[in-house]
Amino acid sequence: MSDITNHLRMDKFPHIWCPGCGNGIILRSVLTAIDKLGLDPNNVAVVSGIGCSSRSAGYVDFNTVHTTHGRAITFATGIKMAKPEKTVIVLTGDGDCSAIGGNHLIHAARRNIDLTVVVFNNSIYGMTGGQFSPTTPQNDIAATSPYGNLDNSFDLCELTRAAGASYVARSTTFHATQTPLLIQKGIENKGFSFIEVVTACPVYYGRLNKTPDAVDMLKLQRDNARNIKQWNMMTDEEKQGKFVIGELYNKPAPEYTEKYTQLIEREKSK
Amino acid sequence: MSKFLQGNEACVEGALAVGCRFFAGYPITPSTEIAEGMAKKLPRLGGRFIQMEDEIASMGAVIGASLCGTKALTATSGPGFSLKQEHIGYAVIAEIPCVIVNVMRGGPSTGLPTSPAQSDVMQARWGTHGDHPAIVLTPSTVQEYFELTVKAFNLSEKLRTSVILAPDEVIAHMRERVEIPDQVNIINRKLPSNSVDKSTYKPYKVEKDDEVPVIPNFFDGFRFNVTGLYHDETGFPTASPSIVEKCIKRLHNKVGSAYEEIKGIEIDLPKDCDVAVLSYGSTFRSARQAARELNAGHVKLTTLFPFPEKEIRELASKIKTIIVAEMNLGQIRLEVERAVAGKASVVGVNIANGLLISPDPIKEKIKECRI
Ligand SMILES: Cc1ncc(C[n+]2csc(CCOP(=O)(O)OP(=O)(O)O)c2C)c(N)n1
Numbered sequence: 057m058s059d060i061t062n063h064l065r066m067d068k069f070p071h072i073w074c075p076g077c078g079n080g081i082i083l084r085s086v087l088t089a090i091d092k093l094g095l096d097p098n099n100v101a102v103v104s105g106i107g108c109s110s111r112s113a114g115y116v117d118f119n120t121v122h123t124t125h126g127r128a129i130t131f132a133t134g135i136k137m138a139k140p141e142k143t144v145i146v147l148t149g150d151g152d153c154s155a156i157g158g159n160h161l162i163h164a165a166r167r168n169i170d171l172t173v174v175v176f177n178n179s180i181y182g183m184t185g186g187q188f189s190p191t192t193p194q195n196d197i198a199a200t201s202p203y204g205n206l207d208n209s210f211d212l213c214e215l216t217r218a219a220g221a222s223y224v225a226r227s228t229t230f231h232a233t234q235t236p237l238l239i240q241k242g243i244e245n246k247g248f249s250f251i252e253v254v255t256a257c258p259v260y261y262g263r264l265n266k267t268p269d270a271v272d273m274l275k276l277q278r279d280n281a282r283n284i285k286q287w288n289m290m291t292d293e294e295k296q297g298k299f300v301i302g303e304l305y306n307k308p309a310p311e312y313t314e315k316y317t318q319l320i321e322r323e324k325s326k
Numbered sequence: 327m328s329k330f331l332q333g334n335e336a337c338v339e340g341a342l343a344v345g346c347r348f349f350a351g352y353p354i355t356p357s358t359e360i361a362e363g364m365a366k367k368l369p370r371l372g373g374r375f376i377q378m379e380d381e382i383a384s385m386g387a388v389i390g391a392s393l394c395g396t397k398a399l400t401a402t403s404g405p406g407f408s409l410k411q412e413h414i415g416y417a418v419i420a421e422i423p424c425v426i427v428n429v430m431r432g433g434p435s436t437g438l439p440t441s442p443a444q445s446d447v448m449q450a451r452w453g454t455h456g457d458h459p460a461i462v463l464t465p466s467t468v469q470e471y472f473e474l475t476v477k478a479f480n481l482s483e484k485l486r487t488s489v490i491l492a493p494d495e496v497i498a499h500m501r502e503r504v505e506i507p508d509q510v511n512i513i514n515r516k517l518p519s520n521s522v523d524k525s526t527y528k529p530y531k532v533e534k535d536d537e538v539p540v541i542p543n544f545f546d547g548f549r550f551n552v553t554g555l556y557h558d559e560t561g562f563p564t565a566s567p568s569i570v571e572k573c574i575k576r577l578h579n580k581v582g583s584a585y586e587e588i589k590g591i592e593i594d595l596p597k598d599c600d601v602a603v604l605s606y607g608s609t610f611r612s613a614r615q616a617a618r619e620l621n622a623g624h625v626k627l628t629t630l631f632p633f634p635e636k637e638i639r640e641l642a643s644k645i646k647t648i649i650v651a652e653m654n655l656g657q658i659r660l661e662v663e664r665a666v667a668g669k670a671s672v673v674g675v676n677i678a679n680g681l682l683i684s685p686d687p688i689k690e691k692i693k694e695c696r697i
């Protein structure tokens with residue numbers, strides 16, 4: 057494992073996360089990816105929204121913005137437009153990026169603007185105390201679905217792929233060696249990259265849904281995740297209750313700010 | 327150079343002249359010409375335009391670009407202005423310069439999309455949540471629209487805050503001759519010198535209680551943190567009551583201390599006059615004419631907030647009545663009442679039906695006051 061402490065603001069610890077929370081594992085994965093790529097931290101911006109997961113930005117030693125709930129991608133878009141040559145990474149929660157921020161997610165994917173969005177999907181609103189989110193499975197219990205969640209849940213990878221993302225991947229906090237590799241490829245992709253990492257909020261989601269133990273929640277990730285190669289050979293019946301992980305889509309496409317730079321070159325000469 | 331321009335076009339010219347190189351917006355009448363003008367002109371100057379998915383996103387993108395040192399503008403109208411409010415407050419607390427144009431049309435809600443109004447005065451002052459300061463400018467001619475756009479950027483850069491420019495629909499769509507100088511006065515945000523130790527630099531550190539912090543631009547090697555939470559001098563969240571109190575008071579003080587530079591008030595009091603008409607925006611022409619015809623005083627505001635309390639209080643000691651003419655049900659009138667504190671009587675001429683205020687009802691009111 058690479059030493060990621062040089063990318064952490066060590067004086068900001070201890071962090072606010074609960075014991076057993078998966079957020080730290082994802083943050084390590086992000087930093088490992090950045091470290092592997094050898095990026096100059098001065099050239100990296102990390103942008104987050106509001107939520108437990110979004111507190112990540114404060115702990116990492118880059119140009120960091122902790123924005124407003126759901127809007128991290130909009131700030132990141134402005135940063136990327138102003139400085140197209142820089143690396144812009146968005147760290148966000150499932151509620152943050154798919155409920156209040158859902159429209160921004162769709163449109164950033166549609167533009168194929170070069171952002172790497174890592175969503176910490178714990179299937180719940182952690183920070184506000186365990187209300188259901190757009191990724192909470194149907195019938196699960198949450199603070200605002202005490203009788204079971206009636207809403208259908210989102211598949212964010214399908215959503216961003218359909219919207220126009222050029223790189224889409226999913227992993228879990230159990231798959232801790234695979235996650236950094238997927239994030240690394242996402243950062244390398246010149247275009248909109250979306251990496252969903254399934255994680256555990258034992259304190260709210262777990263406690264309300266009979267898996268209060270963090271290790272049990274990791275085991276569930278192990279048991280229910282299927283690699284894409286395997287997944288493609290499974291029947292619909294076998295897919296019940298399981299989910300696919302790995303690189304789900306990777307098709308480079310013209311990037312938004314590059315297209316704009318070309319436009320500037322064309323128009324400037326006039 | 328003299329040009330014949332529509333108000334919104336003059337705004338585009340002003341923004342580009344003062345160095346704005348980023349625009350993010352979402353179309354809405356009667357502000358859209360600003361987005362269209364920026365879309366056309368920015369790339370030719372090496373700047374960038376983006377049409378976002380909504381006004382919230384536009385405002386987020388504007389703050390993001392400004393964090394990198396790029397002067398950024400957005401423009402909208404009534405309903406879109408409401409959507410921008412959360413981020414307008416973000417720019418205030420995180421101290422990110424930016425300019426928001428809100429072309430006032432009739433509300434509430436979709437209201438009167440193509441008619442003039444001055445109904446967002448209090449939204450401009452208090453639209454975002456919390457106990458924040460606000461700078462709100464409003465032009466009454468196309469020339470002023472150009473000049474106030476420049477002023478709005480300069481104030482936002484100098485004071486590191488969001489500045490709102492609120493023309494009404496008439497000024498935005500009217501065409502007038504505009505004198506465009508070869509060069510405008512340009513103020514750029516202060517940046518830390520290259521000799522400072524970047525690794526220990528505190529972006530929000532100040533010495534005085536009204537100071538504007540010298541915050542670096544992103545990617546200049548400082549790697550600091552920006553947040554909408556209350557924060558200490560390092561930029562990291564804190565809930566310490568003493569730090570929070572200092573922070574919010576300083577945000578107000580820095581605007582207060584720059585009052586002389588921000589203020590925009592013209593007072594014209596003929597000898598022995600007992601009544602003065604106060605107005606702003608397109609209402610100003612009718613108000614001035616009515617006042618001139620009846621030998622009344624006239625006061626024009628081009629800065630609505632911070633409100634010119636001292637000047638209005640002084641005025642109140644010289645006359646009996648202040649008539650406030652505005653295309654709303656009395657938003658600035660309440661501010662005037664507060665400022666005069668009973669020293670003069672305050673009455674309004676208020677029209678909020680999509681029509682302009684002509685000189686006649688103002689003249690009627692002046693006569694009424696003299697009975
Ligand atoms: C405009 C706005 N609405 C609501 C909130 C309250 N709020 C804060 S965090 C949050 C949910 C966060 O959930 P998620 O994005 O899934 O992140 P997690 O805390 O689970 O990591 C909500 C609703 C807010 N801060 N701002």
Ligand code: SF4
Binds near residue numbers: 078
């Ligand atoms: S509430 Fe849940 S998501 Fe938030 S820190 Fe605790 S365990 Fe993590």
